[in-house]
Amino acid sequence: MTGRPAPSTPSPASQPLSDDYFHDMYAVADDPWGFTERWYERRKYALTLASLSSERYRRAFEPGCSIGVLSAELALCADHxxxxxxxxxxTEFARRRLARHSDHVEVLTGNVVVDWPDGEFDLIVLSEILYYLTPTQLDDLVRRLPRSLSPDGEVVAVHWRHTVSEYPQSGDDVHDRLLDSDLVHSAGYRDADLRLDLFGRESRGSVAQREDLVG
Ligand SMILES: C[S@@+](CC[C@H](N)C(=O)[O-])C[C@H]1O[C@@H](n2cnc3c(N)ncnc32)[C@H](O)[C@@H]1O
Known part of the structure; x- marks a missing residue:
């Protein structure tokens, strides 16, 4: 996909990408990945939103929100x-895009590795962020997920599957790690471009079961 960074020198898996990697991308482009334009991105968002098993969430967290394109959709189905x-x-762009939702949306500038917010969420959206972490950072984050989720909470993860040599890990690496965690896997989708998986702290039953549609 042409909007993705061109492969260059591989980054060793033990090294995270430097913050400057992202600062440099945003210094030269307002929308470096083409989130507002590309069909790949719009389709990824549509798949992500359609996969959610609840209609509304009380408190949602979206680390790596970028300029807030998916956030604007999540703002419609989350109380906070x-x-x-x-x-x-x-985050400046995201704040502008989300201004009309400012009564229930907070946009924070921070590194998810050290600034993960306190409290429980009933939705955590990990959209194309985990492969920027080293395996050790990913392990820490994966261990934190059950503690950050309410008992009925849901995690959705979605990642690009093609190789980007700068990234410490691949999309398949991070989904395999999530599948090997204490979280309960509830649904998944994969094609040549992306992988999407849903998890909970415990099994919640299907949507139809929760709506008493199944005898
Ligand atoms: C490919 S974009 C994904 C944006 C959005 N989640 C989506 O799917 O449309 C990755 C974003 O994650 C941010 N990011 C990368 N590592 C991060 C970290 N450790 N903490 C917070 N944000 C991070 C980058 O600045 C970038 O905006």
């Missing part, structure tokens, strides 16, 4: 939404 990105320029 916390968005975070390490790029101040990205």
């Amino acid at each position: 939404l916390v968005c975070m990105d390490l790029s101040p320029r990205a």
Whole structure:
């Protein structure tokens, strides 16, 4: 996909991408990945939103929110939404895009590795962020997920599957790690471009079961 960074020198898996990697991308482009334009992105958002098993969430968290394109959709189905990105320029754009939702949306500038917010969420959206972490950082985050989720909470993860040599890990690496965690896997989708998986702290039953449609 042409909007993705061109592969260059591989980054060793033990090294995270530097914050400057992202600062430099936002310094030269308002929407470096083409979130507002590309069909790949719009389709990814549609798949992500359609996969959610609840119609509404009380408190949602979206780390790596970038300029807030998916956040604007999540704002419609969450009573409270916390968005975070390490790029101040990205969060400035996100704040502008989400201004009409400012009564229930917080946009924080921070690094999810050290600034993960306190409290429980009933939705955590991990959209194209986990492969920027080293395996050790990912392990810490995966261990934190059950503690950050309410008992009825849901995690949705979605990642690009093609190789980007700068990234410490691949999309398949991070989904395999999530599948190997204490979380309960409830649904999944994969094609040549992306992988999407849903998890909970415990099994919640299907949508039809929760709506008493199944005898
Ligand atoms: C490919 S974009 C994904 C944006 C959005 N989640 C989506 O799918 O449309 C990745 C974003 O994650 C942010 N990011 C990367 N590592 C991060 C970290 N450790 N903490 C917070 N944000 C991070 C980058 O600045 C970038 O805006």
